[in-house]
Amino acid sequence: MQDSRRAVVIEDEDDIRTLVATVLEQAGFAVSTAANGAEGLERVRETDPVVTTLDVHMPGMDGFETARRIRAISPTYLLMLSARTEEIDALQGLEAGADDYIGKPFRPRELRARVEAMLRRPRGHTLAPRGAGHGAPPEEQQWLEHRGLRLNRVMRIAVLDGHELDLTRSEFDLLADLLAAGRRVRPKTELALMLRGDAFTGSEFVSDSDARAIEVHMANLRRKLGEVASRPRWIETVRGIGYRLTADG
Template sequence: MQESRIAVVIEDEADIRSLLSTVLGQAGFEVHGAANGADGVQLVRERRPLVTTLDVNMPGMDGFETAKRIRAISSTYIVMLSARTEEIDALQGLEAGADDYVAKPFRPRELRARIDAMLRRPRHVAPAESADAAPPAADDGSWLEHRGLRLNAETHIVTVDGHDIELTRSEFDILADLLVAGRRVRAKSDLAIMLRGDQYVANDFVSDSDARAIEVHMANLRRKLGESPSQPRWIETVRGVGYRLTA
């Protein structure tokens, strides 16, 4: 189903909320705003946005708690915005379920570019090129499967032994990428570039923070799958390089 271009802006400062609404409106979104976390969660529940921007420093419920509550009800792309520039804050945001973390003050053009990059992420995975890669399930061509773990790129469904698993957009995209790659190792830098939507862009620089963000996403993914990193059922770590499917 084609998702509507609806965006929710959760920001307690009226001028910044207005600026974000303008930027997203110019990008073709129908924008709805909220001045606090509780109202923002309700807006997400009602409007089912494709993209949600979220301020970290809000009175009452902060952005991290708001992100967790949104993640419990929605797979919307979450972009957190904060004046906090320490890496630990960005990692905390990703752990709460955000897809990207942007420092304030931000440039509207950069924010729009980052949102556009997220929306460029492939939603339909192609058959793996490697002969030893895990093959898709033989249902309707939309499923990928590995040892009881199944992913449908069309419907954004992931199941483990028949039980549905709720993943964020970033976790889903990483898992889909690994299922396509099979036994080929996917470096952290490759996964970071994939999440940025930069596979076909000349800019291939990946910072330490980008690589650390992939580690956070992977830790969250494994936790939701119920997998132990030391005895992996599905995804093994190749030390110093990245990740691949288990044999």
């Protein structure tokens, strides 16, 4: 088993905790479990997991606060678990730093597929070395730029007016996708599939919850960029469809 295949399951319900742990173990993870947020935070500190699943409603420290505290100390992939009738909880989880969410009840195959999709996306980011430019390694030359906003997919860094942006993994991937697309409109459905790690063929199902999650990520991204949707400097909303870059100038 690879050392990197470590996971933490934070869930107060015994049967769900056991189910999630079993699914992850069958996927090749060494799993640590916790019954509450405080204990789960300690498990993350101790084991440095690549994946952490986190229930929304727990006694004591709830899932939102636990997510914020985990995100402050770890780049672990965060997958929130939320009842399907409580979609707002999942959206708040994304705002707290989660990378994805899955509704309860869930199918084990769906849980495993979501985890594997997250693993196909790069984990964390590194700071850009100084001196990028002529004669620099290829990854230092792979910058996307738009109106003072620069992003390097290989080094996982986004810079605005010389200052590094503190983006979640999903925010970074959305920004990278939009910068690469330029003025071409990126529908919410395709962006949702991109975050899942799925290719767009036209037959995939994207729920309203998935589309709403893209809106939440975009709102958080805009807040960090310091722009508002009504007066965009970098990202335009194409009403009823999706998003694209603003025109140059």
